[in-house]
Amino acid sequence: MEGYRREAVWDPVTRLWHWLLAASVITGWVLGEFRTFSIMQWHIYLGYLTGALLLFRYAWGWAGPAPVRHRTLLASLHDMPAYVRQVGRRRPSGVAGHNPIGALSVIAMVLALTAQVVTGLFSEDDALFFSGPLASEVSSDTVVTMTAYHHLFAKVVLGLVAFHVAAILFYLVWKRENLVTPMLNGRKWVRDRTVNSE
């Protein structure tokens, strides 16, 4: 592709993390939504796994390579207006990392999942008699509130994941940019700014 170069953008750790998180969140969501007495414990285990993956991501945002750093994500938000104005154009974005909408989406997903894991620790299902490990530490009113938020955030997470997948499809079909392959092999078509591609 003229004006684009294939570059190593996503490091192996980030890629592995991404797919582990996807698997953990989807499985955890399904087991929560269709919970029964015999599978509820697995929903809780997946909550722990998701929590551990989130903690790693916060640390990785400090220690990881440039495209995944907190600073990079926050900085890219400044380019939001300019990026949004041209996002409908039918050509690959060629961003060497998260584009501004993607960065906002990552931040939203990580925060929503964090809220989901934290509220889950204090939630209970009083039909199946399961509760998060910290539910016994707080008042029963707090548990009811946390449980309500846990159910609400489940819908938020579902919405954000749906938006994420819809965006991937939009880039693939409309902008002719495959964002899935780079998350598998790390290599992404990046716009070569040394060549005037405009």
Next chain:
Amino acid sequence: MHSFARWILVLIGLTLALSASAAKDPNEDAIKARRAVMTLQSWYAGPLFQMAKGAMEYDAEMAGIYAAHLNTMANVEGGAMWPEGTDNGAYAGKTRALPELWTTWPEAGKKAEALSEAAAALAEVAGDGLDALRSKIGAVGKACKGCHDDFRAEKM
């Protein structure tokens, strides 16, 4: 109107309002009664679920007694505890029962029937060992959940 007459009217109005609010509302007793039933159902079901989960050591005698009491609580005559108009809109802060419980009746009645059947099946085997308890406890949880999902608000 004369200002004195106006004050008398205000006083009469206040007295009526106060006496109306002080009057005993039978619906509140019904709400208390049904919540008490569910509190007891939860009280007897709790240890059975904890045993099934392995969070409490299995005790055949206790399991048998608690399952029998759960079965009793799942079969108390409760129709009068659910008078029409006692949903969480009319009795905010007192009940989590959604209006759908009445508008989609007899769906909620079927849920109660499901709990009754599940509790009876559990009571039959709960004292026969942990595996027997485990084989029937899931249906009880499912019955509780079925009604909570459809007819209970998230918050008071």
